[in-house]
Amino acid sequence: MRSNRASVRRQLRIGRPAGEVWDLVGDPARLAEWFPGIVACDVDGTTRTITTGSGVPMPEQLLTIDPLQRRFQYRITAPLFTEHLGTIDVIDLDDGTSLVVYGTDADPATLALVIGGATGQALERLRTLLEGDQIATGPAPGPAAGRR
Amino acid sequence: MGRKILFVTTDQQRYDTLGCNGGLLARTPVVDGLAAGGIRFERAHPQSVVCMPSRSTMLTGQHPSTHGVWMNGVPLPVDAPSVADVLHGAGYRTALIGKAHFQPYLDPFLRFEENAISSDGEPAGGTHRGFEHLVTATHGPVGPLHYARWLAAEHPESIGGFYQVLDGSLQVNDAGGGETGAPQVAINPIDRGWYHTDWVADRTIAWLDSLPADDDWFCWMSFPDPHHPWDPPQSEVGRIDWRDVPLPAGYPGRPAERRRIIDGKPRHWRLWYDGELVSNYEAPARWVPASLTGDQLREVLARDAVECELIDEALGRVLAAVEQRGWGDDVDVIFTTDHGELGGDFGLLFKGPYHVDALMRLPLVWRPARSASAAPAVVSRPVGLVDLAPTFCAIAGVEPPGWMQGRPLPVTxxxxxxxxxxxxxxxxxSELFGVDVHLRTMMRDHWVCSVYRPGTSHDGTEGELYDLDDDPLQRVNLWADPERRALRDDLVADLEDHQPPVRSPRLLLEAPV
Structure with a gap:
């Protein structure tokens, strides 16, 4: 099979209740707080535009924000993508912790890995923010903050 | 004042592209001269045949299993051990100029330090991986790297002349060019002085010029060539007429012969040759190796050789600058590359999970400082790039730290x-888009033995065994030869006994490259 589509999945257990995790994950305007390398995030209705650290604007269509299932889905609509679907599920583990699963499906395949690879770091940042009881007020730190 | 170290690396250069190693195509008098006055290694192997793991080995002195960069796209942690850090701590001034690639290039979020530093300038008020000066380049005007930004600012009109490394799908481009339609070949009208080879040499000279005369220094000058794309300045391409290039000994001329040889190897060889399975990102995904013509190979090899000549000449300029500074007697020069290039062997180009000499036998030349009074030598025993970091420590008079897994290179x-x-x-x-390949290889005596772990195309029983004395082109796989079974068992046991420690937890693949 020579498909040019790929699927990448990252997951992480977070030591906070699912509702608390969802409060952050389910708010589309707060993405820059926990996704490293996003310097701006503007939401207008069902459209979200993020700006990456390299200055690339990436328009997105918000597809699903379901607080009952705690599922967030969006589609990157930048021309580089033939297809994209991002899915974040926050799963209650019934012990005061939750499992966050971040799936990235994309055509071209390379972009699935470029975006999906970054989601692992995003989940780590999410865990740090939530388990550290930190109040997120600005963009997640990129490499510049820690390298000197 | 101690010995200074000029560490020169190229990217994807075959052993046989140097005159001192018997190469007949490229003229490399500068490296040949270093070899004549120093130590030439005939069996230097990388610990990985792709860039990021191999470069991480050079920096850390560790095997890929241990430093954790198990394939391209897995970033080396910023706090990973670094020989540059050791040398800087010992008072050395430190620089890396050219291709780093310890972290992925495809980074729109600019979340990797290497790319962010390149975007900002350089490490301010400190070091990055032990380098106080970091100026980066890769195979063209791509990414946020210093060379790309310089070219965009100073000579934007020249950007379009480079081969477009990635296609519209961000796959490695298979588009053909030049006069034969060979993959990853382009006619590049760029001025020679603006091409990355001379750019890297110029920045190296500038940094050396900035140092006080009695400082000790470690400078990693890292040329992006002769890695594909093969798009050297067109003004230089006429040095070698591709029509005059002989087909290499490793290229079986008849397609049936190529298929017969490849069919003696584990099945991913044939699957790639026929374009049915791409197991890694390092070769164009849509390119079918079986389509490679003799003329295309000639044109690739001619351009590859031109790039090797430009590197040799650039190195010559840097060495002249070193002499001019009065450092000539006190500088050790080590020249090598991160991995080889298939270069037409078995009808293949580029690289991948193919542990044969084309990718594993590397050029390595160490010209010790003249003040060390080392006798010229040729070392035929097996050494690895993992031995470089401890060698730098030994040159600097520093005890190699315990985390280094190699040993200072032998001198005879x-x-x-x-x-x-x-x-x-x-x-x-490699594990990419549902395809995984895993192999472990050992070269000992005159044998190359590879074992395959279970993966997409392998059930874990496959292997390769070559007798380099009788079969230097590695055409006859003796893995299934009953007469070699005892030998094979001994080699496999030895290989398994010497596997390095595995980093845990495993680092994640974060980008294609």
Whole structure:
């Protein structure tokens, strides 16, 4: 099979209740707080535009924000993508912790890995923010903050 | 004042592209001269045949299993051990100029330090991986790297002349060019002085010029060539007429012969040759190796040789600058590359999970500082790039830290025998878009033995065994030969016994490259 589509999945257990995790994950305007390398995030209705650290604007269509299932889905609509679907599920583990699963499906395949690879770091940042009881007020730190 | 170290690397250069190694195509008098006055290694192998793991080995002195960069796209942690850090701590001034690639390039979020530093300038008020000066380049005007930004600012009109490394799908481009339609070939009208080879040399000279005369320094000058794309300045391409290039010994001329040879190897060889399975990102995904023509190969090899000549000449300029500074007697020069290039062997180009000499036998030349009064030598015993970092420490008079897994390079075969340089290991792991390949290889005596772990195309029983004395082109796989079974078992046991420690937890693949 020579498909040019790929699927990448990252997951992480977070030591906070699912509702608390969802409060952050389910708010589309707060993405820059926990996704490293996003310097701006503007939401207008069902459209979200993020700006990456390299200055690339990436328009997105918000597809699903379901607080009952705690599922967030969006589609990157930048021309580089033939297809994209991002899915974040926050799963209650019934012990005061939750499992966050971040799936990235994309055509071209390379972009699935470029975006999906970054989601692992995003989940780590999410865990740090939530388990550290930190109040997120600005963009997640990129490499510049820690390298000197 | 101690010995200074000029560490020169190229990217994807074959052993046989140097005159001192018997190469007949490229003229490389500068490296040949270093070899004549120093130590030339005939069996230097990388610990991985792709860039990021191999470069991480050079920096850390560790095998890929241990430093954790198990394939391209897995970033080396910023706090990973670094020989540059050790040398800087010992008072050395430190720089890396050219291709780094310890972290992925495809980084729109600019979340990797290497790319962010390149975007900002350079490490301010400190070091990055032990380098106080970091100026980056890769195979063209791509990414946020210093060379790309310089070219965009100073000569934007020249950007379009480079081959477009990635296609519209961000796959490695298979578009053909030049006069034969060869993949990853383009006619590049760029001025020679603006091409990355001379750019890297110019920045190296500038940094050296900035240093006080009595400082000790470690400078890693890292040329992006002769890695594909093969798009050297067109003004230089006429040095070698591709029509005059002989087809290499490793290229079986008849397609049936190529298929017969490849069919004796594990099945991913044939699957790639026929374009049915791409197991890694390092070769164009849509390119079918079986389509490679003799003329296309000639044109690729001619351009590759031109790039090797430009590197040799650039190195010559840097060495002249070193002499001019009065450092000529006190500088050790080590020249090598991160991995080889298939270069037409078996009808293939580029690289991948194919542990044969084309990718594993590397150029390595060490010209010790003249003040060290080392005798010229040729070392035939197996050594690895993992031995470079401890060698730098030894040159600097610093005890190699315990986390380094290699040993200072031997200076003669006798020295190698005394210190037990018997084997060298290479590993491949790739897991990309549902396809995984895993192999472990050892070169010992005159044998190359590879074992395959279970993966997409392998059930874990496959292997390769070559007798380099009788079969230097590695055409006859003796893995299934009953008469070699005892030997094979011995080699496999030895290979498994010497596997390096595995980093845990495993680092994640974060980008294609």
């Amino acid at each position: 075969d006798g020295d190698a025998d005394t210190r037990g340089f018997e084997r060298v290991l290479t590993a491949w792991d």
